[in-house]
Amino acid sequence: MNGQTRILVVDDELHMRSALADWLGDEGYDVVTAAGGEEAIRLFGERPADLLLLDLKMPGIDGIETMRRIRTIGSSVPVIIITAYATIETAVAAMKVGAADYLVKPVNPEELSVIVRKLVTHQQVLQENIALRKQLEKSYEFHDLLSKNARMQEIFSLVRSAAQSSATVLIQGESGTGKELVARAIHRASDRAKGPFLAISCGALAESLCESELFGHEKGAFTDAKFLKRGKIELADKGTLFFDEIGDLGPKMQVDLLRFLQTRELQRVGGNEVLRVDVRVVAATNRPLEHMVEEGTFRRDLYYRLNVISVFLPPLRERREDIPLLGDHFLRWFAAHTRKNVERISSAAMGILARYHWPGNVRELENVVERAVVLCGSNLITPEDLPEPLRQPQALVEAGPDATLEAVERAHIERVLAHNGWNIQRSAEILGIDRMTLYRKIRRFNLVRTKPVPG
Amino acid sequence: MAAPTPRIDLMLAGGVTGEVGARVAQVVTERLGAQVSLSRAPAAAAWGKSPDGAQRDAGALLESLLAGAGETRLLLTDADLCTPVLQYVFGAARRGATVAVVSLARLAAPAADPRGPALLAERAGKEALHELGHGFGLTHCREPHCLMRLAHTVQQVDERGNDFCSACRDHLNEVFSAGPTQPGGSRS
Numbered sequence: 001m002n003g004q005t006r007i008l009v010v011d012d013e014l015h016m017r018s019a020l021a022d023w024l025g026d027e028g029y030d031v032v033t034a035a036g037g038e039e040a041i042r043l044f045g046e047r048p049a050d051l052l053l054l055d056l057k058m059p060g061i062d063g064i065e066t067m068r069r070i071r072t073i074g075s076s077v078p079v080i081i082i083t084a085y086a087t088i089e090t091a092v093a094a095m096k097v098g099a100a101d102y103l104v105k106p107v108n109p110e111e112l113s114v115i116v117r118k119l120v121t122h123q124q125v126l127q128e129n130i131a132l133r134k135q136l137e138k139s140y141e142f143h144d145l146l147s148k149n150a151r152m153q154e155i156f157s158l159v160r161s162a163a164q165s166s167a168t169v170l171i172q173g174e175s176g177t178g179k180e181l182v183a184r185a186i187h188r189a190s191d192r193a194k195g196p197f198l199a200i201s202c203g204a205l206a207e208s209l210c211e212s213e214l215f216g217h218e219k220g221a222f223t224d225a226k227f228l229k230r231g232k233i234e235l236a237d238k239g240t241l242f243f244d245e246i247g248d249l250g251p252k253m254q255v256d257l258l259r260f261l262q263t264r265e266l267q268r269v270g271g272n273e274v275l276r277v278d279v280r281v282v283a284a285t286n287r288p289l290e291h292m293v294e295e296g297t298f299r300r301d302l303y304y305r306l307n308v309i310s311v312f313l314p315p316l317r318e319r320r321e322d323i324p325l326l327g328d329h330f331l332r333w334f335a336a337h338t339r340k341n342v343e344r345i346s347s348a349a350m351g352i353l354a355r356y357h358w359p360g361n362v363r364e365l366e367n368v369v370e371r372a373v374v375l376c377g378s379n380l381i382t383p384e385d386l387p388e389p390l391r392q393p394q395a396l397v398e399a400g401p402d403a404t405l406e407a408v409e410r411a412h413i414e415r416v417l418a419h420n421g422w423n424i425q426r427s428a429e430i431l432g433i434d435r436m437t438l439y440r441k442i443r444r445f446n447l448v449r450t451k452p453v454p455g
Numbered sequence: 456m457a458a459p460t461p462r463i464d465l466m467l468a469g470g471v472t473g474e475v476g477a478r479v480a481q482v483v484t485e486r487l488g489a490q491v492s493l494s495r496a497p498a499a500a501a502w503g504k505s506p507d508g509a510q511r512d513a514g515a516l517l518e519s520l521l522a523g524a525g526e527t528r529l530l531l532t533d534a535d536l537c538t539p540v541l542q543y544v545f546g547a548a549r550r551g552a553t554v555a556v557v558s559l560a561r562l563a564a565p566a567a568d569p570r571g572p573a574l575l576a577e578r579a580g581k582e583a584l585h586e587l588g589h590g591f592g593l594t595h596c597r598e599p600h601c602l603m604r605l606a607h608t609v610q611q612v613d614e615r616g617n618d619f620c621s622a623c624r625d626h627l628n629e630v631f632s633a634g635p636t637q638p639g640g641s642r643s
């Protein structure tokens with residue numbers, strides 16, 4: 001295990017450097033030495049070490065400056081500062097700039113051995129955790145979709161197998177649940193990935209324009225048709241055609257689309273040529289399509305044609321385990337793109353996100369995190385960076401018929417606390433529990449006191 | 456052809472008892488097939504524990520040992536040893552098989568331990584062989600029970616076995632059959 005661990009020993013005194021190197025080499029580490037700060041930085045740049053032993057006092061660049069420069073290359077390598085003078089100040093200064101530990105010359109061999117082993121093990125655990133986390137996130141990922149929810153995982157595997165065929169897919173789910181993302185994932189997972197992906201927003205088109213948009217038109221087909229225009233269906237040949245908001249498609253277009261789905265052939269408006277087109281159709285809607293069929297506003301035969309493979313995306317409040325995963329994901333994305341050094345969502349803020357009912361689903365979460373990154377004044381997103389409505393107890397899960405007991409308990413405790421200005425004694429009396437129990441529940445549910453709204 | 460027998464002068468300094476000395480002489484004879492002559496170090500050399508209990512520099516001690524006569528000299532002392540780099544060492548040796556020193560200062564068993572003097576003698580024997588091993592050119596060894604394994608606590612000294620591993624043993628046999636080696640750097 002020690003074989004691969006590389007330690008860089010930096011000291012301007014030869015006997016110190018070689019004694020430490022011999023000694024660590026005998027302990028089984030791979031040791032490199034440098035006689036000064038510049039050499040250390042150069043060696044480290046060529047090949048990073050797993051641990052640094054740095055003499056504090058050196059001519060030229062001293063130990064602290066060497067460490068600072070190595071940190072600015074973005075390395076978090078643990079550093080042990082070795083100093084000849086044991087003063088509180090040097091120790092404090094060393095720890096302040098991020099040394100993991102410090103030792104006084106001459107070194108206590110047992111101490112040195114214990115500290116080195118501890119730091120090396122710690123480093124290995126960190127590395128393993130990073131690898132593990134990457135691996136975990138990988139399996140939660142399907143193209144751009146992230147989820148650790150079991151139903152979502154089933155959807156991923158359904159989509160994975162659906163992608164192998166050219167079967168039509170109907171995706172249903174509330175607004176912002178990721179329907180378009182799923183449609184794109186189907187395309188990218190299929191052997192059509194090299195072909196085009198074209199989206200048509202059915203709600204945005206007037207019925208008259210919709211026809212030529214979809215099927216194209218010949219030159220002179222109508223007054224404005226000065227040129228030949230290929231329709232979206234034709235352009236999507238060998239690719240995927242995504243009908244977004246299919247529930248908004250007008251009655252005439254429903255008939256035209258149905259005909260295309262049956263024959264896979266089309267004619268441009270004003271044309272006679274019959275074109276065969278090879279497209280995979282994916283449709284999505286947040287409207288209750290089955291209900292619309294019963295009502296008679298959506299054609300039953302078209303519904304059956306579209307609904308060959310059916311995907312229902314659960315709302316975010318039904319997969320709360322995804323909130324931290326997605327929250328962190330969006331945080332990293334926005335922090336990187338705004339170049340803000342925001343590293344984490346505090347546990348109090350995450351607690352608020354985890355409890356909110358997210359009517360706008362993932363899109364709403366994405367917007368909330370984006371706003372928080374912009375507002376955030378530190379490297380930590382706190383409850384103050386979240387929009388006011390989220391921080392209100394009313395924003396919590398309403399005790400609907402499908403709420404869990406825990407959710408109801410949490411919401412109730414929060415409400416009582418808010419009504420009593422977070423007076424623990426009074427709240428505990430009302431709830432009929434003792435103060436310690438209430439404290440424990442506050443901790444368990446991650447409840448935080450939000451500042452009263454002014455006015 | 457049998458390897459030539461190394462001759463070792465074992466000297467006791469300060470308060471090191473004859474019993475410990477005899478025990479060390481015995482293991483060195485057994486393990487290295489050496490011819491050991493046991494004597495008390497000259498008081499004038501000041502190699503034992505100093506009156507104020509201050510540590511002695513292991514390197515300086517080796518230097519003054521080198522000035523003496525004889526093929527290989529091993530000193531047992533009750534002085535605590537240190538180097539400019541390490542706060543303490545259990546022993547030190549100059550490569551080339553001329554001088555080695557072992558300190559008993561940190562090897563004693565706790566007063567309550569019934570194995571008391573026997574344990575001290577056993578540890579002293581192991582350390583003596585370890586330092587002589589360095590003297591004969593061995594470096595530290597990774598074999599868990601080999602006498603040449605690095606130790607900086609008495610527990611680690613105790614965990615070592617009573618003998619060299621076969622690789623280290625092979626090296627020693629080679630050195631002994633080749634005769635006296637050239638002096639080199641020092642090891643602890």
Ligand SMILES: Nc1ncnc2c1ncn2[C@@H]1O[C@H](COP(=O)(O)OP(=O)(O)OP(=O)(O)O)[C@@H](O)[C@H]1O
Pocket residue numbers: 144145146147173174175176177178179180181182285286326362363366
């Ligand atoms: N599982 C997910 N992982 C990562 N990002 C997601 C996920 N689900 C949704 N998003 C993101 O949330 C936003 C909304 O997703 P999308 O546009 O696919 O939703 P939609 O269901 O099509 O919404 P609407 O019905 O309002 O059109 C997008 O920015 C998308 O990238």
Ligand SMILES: [Mg+2]
Pocket residue numbers: 179180244
């Ligand atoms: Mg959409």
Ligand SMILES: [Zn+2]
Pocket residue numbers: 596597598601602603604619620621622623624
């Ligand atoms: Zn060995």
Ligand SMILES: [Zn+2]
Pocket residue numbers: 585589595605642643
């Ligand atoms: Zn040694």
